[in-house]
Amino acid sequence: MNNKSLWSVWTNHVENKPEGTAIVHWVAGEEPFVWTYKNLLDTAEKFSRIVFEKGVKQGEVCAIIIKHNPLFYPLYLGISGAGALPAILAYPNPRLHPDKFRQGLAGMSQRSGLDHIFTQREMEPVIKPFFEQEKSTVKDLLFPFEFDIDSVDTVIQHEKLDKIRSKVNDDQPVLLQHSSGTTGLQKPVVLSHKAIRQHVDYLGKNLKLSPNDKIASWLPLYHDMGLIACFHLPLVFGIPTVQLDPFEWVIAPDILLDAVSKERATLTWLPNFAYNLMAEKVRFDDLEDVSLASLRAIINCSEPVRAESFNKFSSAFTAIGIKDEMFSASYGMAETTFAVTQTEPGKRPHELVVDRGKLSQGRVELPEGDVVTRTCVSSGNIIEGCNVKIVDFDRREVNAESVGEIAVKSVSMFDGYRNYPEKTAEVLDDDSWFYTGDYGFMYNDELYVIGRKKDIIIVAGKNVYPEDVEDALNKMENIIPGRVIAFGEEDNVLGTEQISVVAETKLNDNNDLKTLKTNIIKAGMGIDVNIHSIYLVPPRWLIKSSAGKPSRKANKERIINKNDKSVWS
């Protein structure tokens, strides 16, 4: 067998520490289920054999749509062990309309070329109509929890599987993950064995990982931060990971703190809003005997990092062991496997107070005199194997201390979006620089991320395209077609953006307006988007851009800055 495939890395752990803990599957209020390396890989081997016998071929993409379940992990590894590419998709939120979910699947299928779907029986009525469509690429719908894994005898060698594994070279793809985005518009990123291994190697060095480390995570595994940092990194490095259910965490965020305390976890990754959510929502009397003293880094990634969020978290949890030096930050994306920068563990990320006015003009200048300031938080130094440059609109590198688009290069770079050459050409140049669409600057060799080139709204770490929200609302009764805009509005309490919409309507009765507002929220729910603020305005209120369409920027400013009496919210 090729000793560089991820399968061989995982099986090496079985040889070196068969009874070592690989994964702790956490369910609130229950005894956790512990996978040792031996049990995990034995079960993965069984799944590999079943998957192979069911006709899954090397290189085929296997979508996994299942809830938090202990069998998920060996299934994922088993698909990989059969030479196929696991691709984790989000289990649909109950409120997402089945048609919308199927549309999303169709969009993903078109780009990702999904070959098989592994799911739970309860999803059959939802997925089957999509699977039966003429143009569907999906060959079969499989229900892995119904596989008779106990009957699989792994004592005898499986020659065909052994042959597949022996031929794997480390440039071959090992998984498919989707860049963050609205379902159906997410871009598929294929990563190789080498990309994952090298990334883990470099990021591990940067984080000073040791065999004593243990990761705790509530992050969904369809997101790069959950999948790479909290799943692949520990599995490759050989340290335990404690996996919580994201659906449980959003209802009871204290379960992460409980898991960290009981498992004595040392590392966790959080998007910025999670610091605020836990500081605001966790109640001290739910934290009996909880100590966070085992943590050495709580890494903020996936949203712009806010100093205030660190302060809130610190104030809330100092009494149970949180120290300033535990705070950490990183900048990453699916296209580079994950991290591009990382702050030094054991030191709170640097904060830089700059002149806000100058910053909006693209200059990084320290404040002089009585000016409005902005505190920017460092996302850290560039990790080994990566390179960063800041460029202008023409993609020319800008001078030091100037703001521009962040472009990155990495040894763990993707080869382009699968089946999406036009999108790849937009973001990847001939010299392998990836243009991220994020704005930022370098200061003292550290990267500061301050915003985005496009109108994408990042709600609690999830990217939402305003066009999707506008499309969903434009079809609604009592909204003037084409007269809706959606934008992101800062929620300082929760440390994230929330979705706001402005819509023109001819209604003026208060009860009618309230009903329309409820219907707008429902329309958002149909596409799995939470619309937080709704501003209903009379006809011809929205400012148009030069192209004749309502301008998001101008109308956002009008809403936020002016107290217009014709706005009903």
Next chain:
Amino acid sequence: MITDRLKKVICETLDLRLDDVEIQDETVANQVPGWDSLNHVNVITAIEKDYNVRFKSIEILKCQNIGDLQNLVNSKVG
């Protein structure tokens, strides 16, 4: 059976008209307009305040739907 009192607290917290939403035993929280993960705790806090009760986060977590939440409220005030 969801009481009018519980429905009223939920609707007032989410700024909804009672007539615009249907809340039954089987309704799950995120089927109610505006009851999303980011303001879930606001709804729970409003219920606690109205009924003068206190829920543990694990008790809320084990509620599968609003009928379960109603039963939890009843068990606390009963």
